[in-house]
Amino acid sequence: MNNKFYEIEVLNQDGSKQNLSEYEGKVLLIVNTATGCGFTPQYKELEAIYREYKDKGFEILDFPCNQFAEQAKGTDQEINQFCSLKYDTTFKRFKKVEVIGENKCDLFRYLTDTLGYNGKGLKMKFINKISKAKDNEVRWNFTKFLVDKEGNVIKRFEPVDNLKTVKSEIEKLLK
Secondary structure, three states, X not given: OOOHHHHOEEEEOOOXXXXXXXXXXXXXXXXXXXXXXXOOOHHHHHHHHHHHHHHHOEEEEEEEOOOOOOOOOOOXXXXXXXXXXXXXXXXXXXXOOOOOOOOOOHHHXXXXXXXXXXXXXXXXXXXXXXXXXXXXXXXXXXXXXXXXXXXXXXXXXXXXXXXXXXXXXXXXXXX
């Protein structure tokens, strides 16, 4: 293991530490989420993508975040229950994190340092106005980062990006 990505530790919902090296050799989609967001219905399509590719070396890592309009207010357990009951999600959900500011978790610091903000188009205009994010930080809930089997951060998708495009990029990495 010579990729710094795999050295990062994250927190499971129970507060225990998990090293990302456990995902070495898998294609990953890392998403910051919220249960009360206009983009929350993306859970349904994300779960469909996960079920289609999970047996082919693909994982979705879900990191709830309450930093954008307080749209992930519940406890980790409440968030997990909501996602399981409403969207039947089965992919891994971690402890709530901060993705912007000085308390940004190590994973999102690494992701945003590796791939800068690319959502300067018209679709992101409203989000850019209301977000407190700066520079390359995550602008809103449901920003996604695609990581290849070697731990390289390949693509960043903003919340408004079409999930068909995300799926297509995942397929390319699984071949």
